[in-house]
Amino acid sequence: MAIPATVIYFTSYEQLSEALISKLGDGSHLPVLAGSLARLGTVTIISPIELMRTKLQARQLSYRQLYKCLNSEVARKGWISLWKGWSPTILRDVPFSALYWCNYEYLKKRLCRKYDMREPTFLITFTSGAVSGSVAAAITLPFDVVKTHKQTNVWEYELSNISEKMPASVWRIMKKVVAENGFAGLFVGFIPRLTKVAPACAIMIGTYEYVKSSFRRLNKERHMKSQ
16 A cells, blocks of 8 residues: 555655646645545555455454455445545545645745755655654644544444444544544544655655655766766
């Protein structure tokens, strides 16, 4: 899941950014728009794999059991059932991406100006990625909680043959969580999510920018040699 998601996401963001800049000019709103659209497309494509991963983690099913469950679900409700949890995932990931890229581009430019650098160093991109990822993860955590409830609890009811179903609406699930556990229930797993997201964002964007910069220098050197 991680490899195709990362490839689709970063490629889409770069291409959308270039297209938007060429049409609208450079602006602070462009990372928000490009990041949101890139994440929307990525989530839609990867959503079925995300659902399978969540089921495996929640139920500790074998791959054979998972295959049988998915076959049964598709037979009863159609292929659209593989996108269960898409709406809360979108509500989590699209705002996350918008916040992340907006803050990342801002912090990166500010740190470059502060240290009088034309190109960001690995440390600058790493730090900007960690801070931006932490802020975005904290703000969108309630939707991560809702997504997990939607993907796992409905499955639990169905496998247990219980007639009552978990409310399908994102907002009804959120109200149910608050009613049972208070507002703190929407922020369950805050530390684990932050521990996962912050370094992941830092390492991924730091490595990505470093490799991109290396290829840019390499292409520039080749171009100069060919002249």
